[in-house]
Amino acid sequence: MFGEKQGFLAALILYSLAALAYITFYISKRLKYSAYGSWLVRAGLLFHTGALAMRTVQTSYLPLTSQYEFATSFAWGISLFFVGFELRYKIRTLGVFATPLILIVTFYAALQSSEIRPLMPALQSKWLVVHVSTAVLSYGSFAVACAVSIMYLIRDKIKEDDFTRAHMPQLSILDNISYKAITFGFFMLTLVIITGAIWAERAWGRYWQWDPKETWSFITWIIYALYLHVRLNRGWRNKKAAWYAIIGFASILFTYIGVNTLLAGYHSYGLIYWPWL
Amino acid sequence: MKDSGMMKKIKFFESMGFGVLLLVLILILSVIGTVLPQGRAPQFYSESYSAYMAQLILSLGLHRIYTSVLFAGLFTALSLNLLLCSTVRLGKIVKKMRNVPDTSALVRLGIYPLGKQKADLNLFKGICRLYGVSGIQKHKHRNGVYYFSKNKLGHFGSWFLHLGIMLVILFYIYGQATFFTGDVYGVPGEAMPLEGTNYRTEIKEFDVQYRADGSVSQYTTKLELLDQGGRKLVSGSLNVNNPLRYNGYSFYQTGMGWAADCKIYKGAELIKSGILYEKAASHVPDEKIGIALMRFYPDFAATENGFVTQSDRPNNPAMLYAVYYRNELVKMDIVKPGDAIKWNQYSFGIDEFRRYTYLQVNKMQGQLGAALGGLLMLGGLLLTFYFKPGILAVMQQDNGLVIYGSKEIAAMENNKVRDKKIRLFLNKKEEGIDVR
Numbered sequence: 001m002f003g004e005k006q007g008f009l010a011a012l013i014l015y016s017l018a019a020l021a022y023i024t025f026y027i028s029k030r031l032k033y034s035a036y037g038s039w040l041v042r043a044g045l046l047f048h049t050g051a052l053a054m055r056t057v058q059t060s061y062l063p064l065t066s067q068y069e070f071a072t073s074f075a076w077g078i079s080l081f082f083v084g085f086e087l088r089y090k091i092r093t094l095g096v097f098a099t100p101l102i103l104i105v106t107f108y109a110a111l112q113s114s115e116i117r118p119l120m121p122a123l124q125s126k127w128l129v130v131h132v133s134t135a136v137l138s139y140g141s142f143a144v145a146c147a148v149s150i151m152y153l154i155r156d157k158i159k160e161d162d163f164t165r166a167h168m169p170q171l172s173i174l175d176n177i178s179y180k181a182i183t184f185g186f187f188m189l190t191l192v193i194i195t196g197a198i199w200a201e202r203a204w205g206r207y208w209q210w211d212p213k214e215t216w217s218f219i220t221w222i223i224y225a226l227y228l229h230v231r232l233n234r235g236w237r238n239k240k241a242a243w244y245a246i247i248g249f250a251s252i253l254f255t256y257i258g259v260n261t262l263l264a265g266y267h268s269y270g271l272i273y274w275p276w277l
Numbered sequence: 278m279k280d281s282g283m284m285k286k287i288k289f290f291e292s293m294g295f296g297v298l299l300l301v302l303i304l305i306l307s308v309i310g311t312v313l314p315q316g317r318a319p320q321f322y323s324e325s326y327s328a329y330m331a332q333l334i335l336s337l338g339l340h341r342i343y344t345s346v347l348f349a350g351l352f353t354a355l356s357l358n359l360l361l362c363s364t365v366r367l368g369k370i371v372k373k374m375r376n377v378p379d380t381s382a383l384v385r386l387g388i389y390p391l392g393k394q395k396a397d398l399n400l401f402k403g404i405c406r407l408y409g410v411s412g413i414q415k416h417k418h419r420n421g422v423y424y425f426s427k428n429k430l431g432h433f434g435s436w437f438l439h440l441g442i443m444l445v446i447l448f449y450i451y452g453q454a455t456f457f458t459g460d461v462y463g464v465p466g467e468a469m470p471l472e473g474t475n476y477r478t479e480i481k482e483f484d485v486q487y488r489a490d491g492s493v494s495q496y497t498t499k500l501e502l503l504d505q506g507g508r509k510l511v512s513g514s515l516n517v518n519n520p521l522r523y524n525g526y527s528f529y530q531t532g533m534g535w536a537a538d539c540k541i542y543k544g545a546e547l548i549k550s551g552i553l554y555e556k557a558a559s560h561v562p563d564e565k566i567g568i569a570l571m572r573f574y575p576d577f578a579a580t581e582n583g584f585v586t587q588s589d590r591p592n593n594p595a596m597l598y599a600v601y602y603r604n605e606l607v608k609m610d611i612v613k614p615g616d617a618i619k620w621n622q623y624s625f626g627i628d629e630f631r632r633y634t635y636l637q638v639n640k641m642q643g644q645l646g647a648a649l650g651g652l653l654m655l656g657g658l659l660l661t662f663y664f665k666p667g668i669l670a671v672m673q674q675d676n677g678l679v680i681y682g683s684k685e686i687a688a689m690e691n692n693k694v695r696d697k698k699i700r701l702f703l704n705k706k707e708e709g710i711d712v713r
Contacts, residue, residue: 117492118488118490118492118494120492120493121493121494121495121496121516121517121518122517122518124494124495124517124518125518183662184662186658187655187658187659187662190654190655190658191655194651194654194655197647197651198648199518201641201644202518202519202520203517203518203529204529204531205458205520205527205529205531205637205639205641206639206641207641207644207647208449210310210343212311215307215310215311216311218307219304219307219308222300222303222304222307223304225300226297226300226301226304229293229296229297230297233293259311263311263312
């Protein structure tokens with residue numbers, strides 16, 4: 001029977017094929033491969049949505065409560081934003097840079113345990129849905145900004161030819177797309193932090209406790225706040241802004257994966273320290 | 278000279294550069310706080326780091342970074358920066374909002390031939406609609422030029438955002454400074470004072486709800502809050518994610534454990550009776566005797582890896598106890614509840630195991646202010662990014678209809694498509710077709 005696992009696997013395969021098609025397009029410069037990539041990602045997104053829907057029906061709650069569930073939802077968010085941005089801006093080469101990010105996060109999800117566990121009391125809150133789904137949208141948007149920024153830096157580095165002129169937008173357009181994705185992501189990240197604070201107050205009795213996850217969300221928020229300040233007031237655009245968007249996304253990845261893995265023992269083992277200092 | 282020095286200082290404190298510097302410093306300290314162990318004893322740092330590093334950590338308060346003077350100072354300075362910046366900018370924003378610029382200060386967006394038709398306000402409004410400048414917006418007329426504006430409130434976007442951040446910081450600091458925390462615990466029927474207040478609490482019920490698969494679905498406590506005279510102030514149920522609130526105090530379901538009735542006898546004489554909690558002890562100071570309930574196993578099993586409990590249901594209860602005399606361990610064993618425990622002339626009865634509930638009680642002031650700050654931040658961001666203000670100026674000249682726009686309007690997407698739409702609109706108007 002075709003279930004959630006099969007849907008997820010189909011999405012993983014389709015995303016892999018899409019990445020392959022986009023890379024082939026970039027290397028061979030044959031347009032048809034970009035069309036294949038585009039359709040493969042859309043098909044992948046369809047299966048991915050189906051898999052998430054099936055899991056939701058099976059568990060009776062949105063798939064946002066475990067490492068696996070958040071990772072697969074995060075990948076879905078990037079995929080959704082990518083498809084949206086591709087349709088909106090008609091940039092054929094965007095997939096070359098965005099599909100590897102989708103793949104990395106989907107593979108990360110595949111490495112996590114997908115076992116369905118009953119929802120523990122601490123996670124039984126309507127705020128979970130708002131808090132984590134806004135995180136999916138925020139992270140997805142930042143991922144697209146990162147992909148566009150990588151594209152910017154490559155476009156800036158390579159020699160302009162007919163292919164780049166036809167399929168890679170002008171640098172100013174790429175810069176603007178990245179900015180727009182960041183503004184949306186930043187708004188969502190602010191919403192993530194505020195809804196998280198409301199939930200923390202209801203569950204733990206304090207809306208802010210400087211827990212590593214909270215702190216890294218705050219750090220990421222500062223990073224993007226600085227980006228917006230220097231961009232709007234000091235005219236930091238183009239190359240500098242592109243590098244900044246990539247650093248910002250690295251912080252997002254650390255907040256999501258790094259904090260959970262490297263700082264996971266914070267409470268029980270007294271966290272990581274460097275004795276050689 | 279003195280005034281100019283003061284002005285320079287104010288200018289520096291309200292500058293964006295200073296704000297950015299503070300944000301960078303807060304960011305660095307926040308990162309340090311997540312990698313450096315927090316809240317340990319000074320000895321830990323002396324043993325874990327070099328003498329120089331340990332001294333640096335302790336003197337700068339990096340071991341309690343989020344409550345350190347340095348961290349609080351940076352946030353206070355950021356609040357000051359935001360306050361000054363907001364105050365200074367307010368006048369400028371209002372002026373900008375009211376300002377009707379000369380067309381020379383705007384970007385010329387296009388010239389469109391009008392043919393024989395004469396431009397009127399309705400035609401201008403039609404053009405404005407194509408730029409997303411709605412007809413309901415106020416317009417001003419000056420020197421033959423009609424000015425239309427949109428999203429005027431958008432000028433306040435970053436101002437609201439900064440004000441929101443400032444409120445969140447100030448109310449957070451206020452909340453931390455006046456923070457009250459305490460706890461109450463007990464088995465159903467037990468009453469205890471809430472230390473530091475004039476309230477007493479009584480646990481009426483404590484229930485653990487299970488699902489069919491055996492997992493816990495919720496912990497629920499029924500609590501009554503009383504004043505010193507025993508008058509009921511509030512009573513209700515609370516569970517995880519759903520605290521009970523009264524007069525600013527919130528009661529949170531944060532833990533649970535096992536407890537039993539404990540009786541201590543000296544010969545046949547009962548010398549102490551009360552509730553004994555898991556991982557706690559019951560003492561009789563005069564006799565220097567005590568018993569500790571080290572661990573309770575609701576579903577006891579002896580395995581190769583030691584003693585374990587197979588579930589949290591009391592299917593096969595057993596307990597590990599320890600008897601102390603003159604602060605020295607004199608006896609330790611695992612027995613069933615109710616089994617006789619004897620040491621010299623003393624005997625102990627531990628029975629009637631049941632769950633106790635543990636509630637954390639917090640009172641954090643300024644939450645409403647911080648929430649208002651959060652709302653202002655969100656509103657400010659929405660205005661900044663999605664309700665950008667813009668001015669459109671339209672005038673009729675000899676060569677046709679001339680349209681000017683502020684840089685926000687000029688930067689709008691699809692200006693080429695809009696250009697075509699304007700031509701089509703004007704053609705239709707000239708042909709007498711009713712276009713709205």
